[in-house]
Each structure stands twice: as C-alpha cells, then as structure tokens.
Amino acid sequence: MSRARETRGASVLATSLAWLRRRDPGYVALRRAARLTLVASTVFYAGRYALHSVNLATYGLFGAVAAGAFAQLPGSARERARSLLTAAPVAWALVAAGTALAGNTWAAAGGMLVIGFAVAFAGVGGPRLVGLATALQLFYILASVPPYQPDTLPERLGGVTLGIGLIALTEVLLWPDPTPVPYPHRLAEAAGRLATYLDATAAAMADPAGGQPDRNRLREPAAEAVDAVRLSRLPAPQRPTAAGIRDQALRLCGAALREALAEADRLAAETPPRSEPATEAGALLRCCADTARAASRGLRTGTPPDDLAALDAAIRRAESAYPDRPAADGLDVPRLCRDVTALAVADHVRIVAVATRLAVGAPVRDETDSGAYHELFVDAGQPPWVRYRRQFSAYLSPWSAPAQSALRVAVALAAARVVAGSLSLVHGFWVLLATLTILRTSAVDTRTALRPAVLGTALGAGVSGLLLILVHDPIIYVVALPVAMVLAFTVGRLWSQVWAQAMFTLLLTFVFAQLAPADWRLAEARLENVLIGAAIGILAGVLMWPRGASGDLRRNVAGYLAASGDAVVATVEAVLAGGRPESALTRARAAMNLTNASYHQYQSERHGRRARRLDWEAVMAAGQHAVYGAEALLRRNPPGSLAGWPRVDAALRDAAAAVRSSYVQVSEQVAHGESPHVEVTGSGCTDQVDRLRPLVDGETEAPVRHLVEVDLWLTGLTGRLARIRPSHDAGPPPAADDDDDDEPRSGGNG
Structure with a gap:
C-alpha cells in the first residue's frame, strides 16, 4: 500500500513538473518570483522587525515589487540591472515630490497630473523608458497618499534604495533570466542570408540556365530572415524604438535590408533564362554580397565593417560599363535593366553598411558614410539630447497616440x-x-x-x-x-x-x-x-x-500617405529642375514618426476581425518606400540631372502626378475605413524601358540611366500600392473573436 502511494505521489509530481515546464519554459517566472520574494521579504522583515520602521519596511517592499514585477525591461540581466540603478534617482525624486504634496488633496492631484503625463509620455524615448513607466508611477502614487509624514522621507528613500538596489543585484547574481536574441543579431542573420542570396543571384546571371535552382532555393531563407527583423515580429521591449543614433541606425538597417531584397527579387525576375552573362552587374552583386557579409559580422561582434572603398569602386565600374547616353544602335534594354537594378541593390546594401557602422559606435565619417545620405543620417553627428528632443517634439501632438x-x-x-x-x-x-x-x-x-x-x-x-x-x-x-x-x-x-x-x-x-x-x-x-x-x-x-490607437492610426496613415505622395512629386521636380525637396521630405518624415508611434501602440491593443482587415505593414511600407526611396534616388540621380529635356520633363511630371493621385486615393480610402484598392497595371523593367524609347530616339545626349532609374522608382511605388490587400493576418493575434464580444478574455496588467 505504501509503495502504491509512493508511486501515485511520484506520478503526481512528474505530472506537475511537466505542466510547470509547459507553462513556464525555463522556469523564468518561477525564478523571478523566487528572486523577488527573497528581496521583498528580506527588506520588509529587516525594516519592520529589526529596525522597527514601518516606513522603511513599506517602501522597501513596494520598491522591490515595483522594480521586480512592474518594471518590464529589455536586454540582458546586466543591462536590466543598470537600467534600474539609473532610474533610482528618478524614484527618489518622485517619492520626495509625493511626500511633500501628500498633505493637500488638490496639490497631490496636480502633481499626479503633471508627473503622470511626464512619466507615461517619456515612453516615446524607447522601450527602457516604457518598461520603467508603471514602476515610476507607483513611487509617486505610494508617497502622495495619506498619511502626510514629511519627517519620514529619509526612511522612505532608504527603503526604496534597498528595494531597487537588491533587485538589481539579484538580477545579475541570482538565477539570471536568459538573454533574448538581440536585435542586431537578427539583423546579422538577415544580412548573412541576403549575402548568400546575392551570391546565388550573381551566379545565376553569369550562368542563367544552371544557376536558377540555387537562387530559387536560397531565396526563401533570405526572405524569412529579412521578414524576422520587422518590428512587429518582436516583443515590445526588444524593439529598437529609442531616439538614440544606435536604434535609429538599426531601424534603418532593417528597412534597407528589405529594400535590397526587393530589388534583388526584381533583378532575378528581370533576368531571362536564356540571356547573355551580365559581367559587370554580376561583379557588383558579388561585391554587395561581400559588403552585406561584413555588415553581418559587424552586427554580431560589435565591430565596424570593412571600409566601403571596394563597394564604391564596384559601383563606379558598373556605372561606367554602360554609358549614360544611348548607343548608336539604340538601347540594349535587358542589359540596361540589369545594370540599373543592380545599382539599386548596391545603394541599399551601402546603406546597410553605413547603418551598421553607426549602430556599433564607429565614428561618423561625413565624406564616406553619412555625407552621401545626409537625409537618412541627419542625426548622426548630433548629441543624444538633441535627438531625444526631436523625438519628443515629434510625438508631442494632439494627433499622437503616445x-x-x-x-x-x-x-x-x-x-x-x-x-x-x-x-x-x-x-x-x-x-x-x-x-x-x-x-x-x-x-x-x-x-x-x-x-x-x-x-x-x-x-x-x-x-x-x-x-x-x-x-x-x-x-x-x-x-x-x-x-x-x-x-x-x-x-x-x-x-x-x-x-x-x-x-x-x-x-x-x-x-x-x-x-x-x-x-x-x-x-x-x-x-x-x-x-x-x-x-x-x-x-x-x-x-x-x-478607440485607442486604431482611429489615430487610420488618421496618421492617411496623412503619411498623402505626405508621401507630395514628396514623390517634389523629388521628381528636383531631378527635373534642380533644388532639393527638403520641405516635402521633412513633412513626410514627421508623418512617418506619428504613424510609427500609433502603430506600435496599436500592436499592443486588442482587436477584433473588423479592425484587422487591413495589412497595415503593407500600407506603411508604401510610404516608407516613397520617403527612403526618394532619399536614395537623389544620391544617384542628383537634382537637375534630367534638366533640359522637354519630352522627359512632361512624361515624368505626368507619371509623378499619377503616383501622387494613387497615394491620395489610398489615403482617402484608409481615412474612411475602407480597404485600399488601386487598379495598377504591373509591368516589368523591359516593358517600362520600351515605353521610354520614343523619348530617347534622336536624343544622343539623353541621360538614359537617370531617366530609367526615376521611371522605375515611380513604377515601383505604384506596384507597392497595388500589393496592398485586405488581410486577416495583419498585426498581432486578437484576444477575442470580435470587438463586440460580451465575454472578453483576461488582459495583462498595465
């Protein structure tokens, strides 16, 4: 009988442990609870029974709970501990303010209004500030309620210091949590996969018949790795949304990787199965692969990638291999398409390399790094407080979800x-x-x-x-x-x-x-x-x-698309007539910031089927392609490069106006809660260049490459809009089936 009871007991224990492992992989929650219990109970017992101080015990306990349970911080154990210690002086200030104002209800409420807004709004500065917001709110709340005891402030501060300090110490020394995969490592994986895909694409261009299988096989892993760096695929604490140059560079690196993959796909699609080997374009792609591979190593190790001289030399060779002007026997359309698309890939890979240098803390070199992309890296040389001021100013708007x-x-x-x-x-x-x-x-x-x-x-x-x-x-x-x-x-x-x-x-x-x-x-x-x-x-x-962020997201996305359409027209005007479209691009970037803020908040909310009928990422990508694409386009096609060509002037202005009209159309559809639908007839590079032949015939001095690049950029924009479809899979999974559900499921603590 005793043996049967022992067997049943062992079975129950094994079942319980298996259930715990399923519910708490790695025993992360259990370890955190054990750490927090050890610190909170030690501080409470020491204050209450050893030092006979109710205030020290209370504030030590709640300081530990705020830092250990309510603070949701990203990074490794050491980084979380450093964040807690850095926040300790802010906690002292909030406890002191609450203690001073607790004697008067209206004074305490006024302080709560100001401090509540400031602490919550500080989250726009990045995930660390978001993770600290609730914990910091608690320090003021606890001190601002009766009893009014300003003479106990030293005991209160002592308790808070003990609670935060011991939690920070145990984060590092006692059962530390596993470190999540850092975002730079995700980027490194994407850059490495892209490099392999570019090598295979170059091989396929050298041997169109024999290289296709390898390129097709390597495309899917590259697409999956690049898709994994989208911010929507990451938990909120791990998203690089801070105003610092490192996070800005990481975000730009992810965007450039997506654009480089899209251009490489277009290059693969434009290469006929039976065509002449593309020597110059293939060499450029191999150099792009080497640069992407170096960026991947730099992101993993934290060291800057190699100098960009090799890639710049390859770009110059590719540009000179096919003349800007039409040849006597006309246009070699397939070769021109390959050259232009390969140069577009190189542009985006170069941005990846420059962003990697900035992300790992390498010094900014205006001539070779950010100088060529002034609009993309406008904050690279600014001190941190300037960048944070700009980010806070951008979000301090009545239309800002934060x-x-x-x-x-x-x-x-x-x-x-x-x-x-x-x-x-x-x-x-x-x-x-x-x-x-x-x-x-x-x-x-x-x-x-x-x-x-x-x-x-x-x-x-x-x-x-x-x-x-x-x-x-x-x-x-x-x-x-x-x-x-x-x-x-x-x-x-x-x-x-x-x-x-x-x-x-x-x-x-x-x-x-x-x-x-x-x-x-x-x-x-x-x-x-x-x-x-x-x-x-x-x-x-x-x-x-x-409505939370959903209404603001629609409004901000609509404004973002309209501003992007204006930026397209201004960019084409700059290429045709000179000058720079700074004003239009500045407005589009500001609209992009508001849209990103709304989208990040939207992702943290609960949505039903109706709210998820739109693929927000595809809509936002259309705006991003216009803004980032305009800035990259102007680097290779300087203002005024198509000046003095009347027929091109009229054709490109008409095309830009049509693109802007499509963006405005989608903007209005989004604003009215409709699913965007734009009728755009897709066409490849060869079809586009054939369409441009009448503009080139007889123009021996025509800058053909600039014309093709601008025209293909405009075609790509309309293609982005055409790919927007209703999507039931956009965004995070819903917490319930419908917004009108009368039995909502449990939500998390805020």
Missing part, C-alpha cells in the same frame, strides 16, 4: 487621487493602483482588464476576510508572507489574471496585517477601493479616445 495615452493616464490618476482624498479613504493607494492596473489605451482593452481585476479582488478579499476573522496570531502572517509572495508573483503568469489579482489581494492582507492591527474590514476596504478605481479607469477609457 500623447493621448499619457494624458488619459494622467487625468485618470489625478481624478483617482481627488476621489481618494475627498472621501478620506484610509487606503487610497489601492484606488490609484486599481486605476493604473485597469486602465488601457482603448475602451476594449480596459473592459478586458476589468473582469479579472474585479473577480480576482473579490475572491481574494473574501479569503482575506475569513482569514482575518479566524487567524489572530501575527506570527502566522509573518511566517506565511514568503509563501504568499511566491504564489502572487507566479500564479498570474501560469494561470490567469483572476488568480493573479486574488493572490495579490491576499498578499496585501499579509503585509498590512503586520503593519497595523487589522480585521475583516481591511478586506472590505480593499474590494471597495478597487471598485472605485475600476470605475474611474472605465470612465477615463470611455470618455478619452476610447
């Missing part, structure tokens, strides 16, 4: 502070914490978070009330506190937010029962305050931009 979200949070928390002070709630902190926890960037997400918060709190309050009625010996709460902590910090990740809220409510009961005499009314107060905070969060979510 600004709207920050204002919503600030108003809701300020209102919660006024309500808590006006009603003289003993535990007003819980009202603000509930508001912060429930409030989301859209009414749908707020509703989703409401049910687990209320149900979990009610369940936890019920258990807490019974516990406080039945258990009066304080030693029980002292001994059981670490167990309650481990459960509170793991159950939510392993089961659901209902259980997480229930266990967190129970944990607060164990804590406050040791800080002051407590009875069942403590559980009642917890439930009451959570309901008040939930009501405030719902009102803020419904009254202030309830």
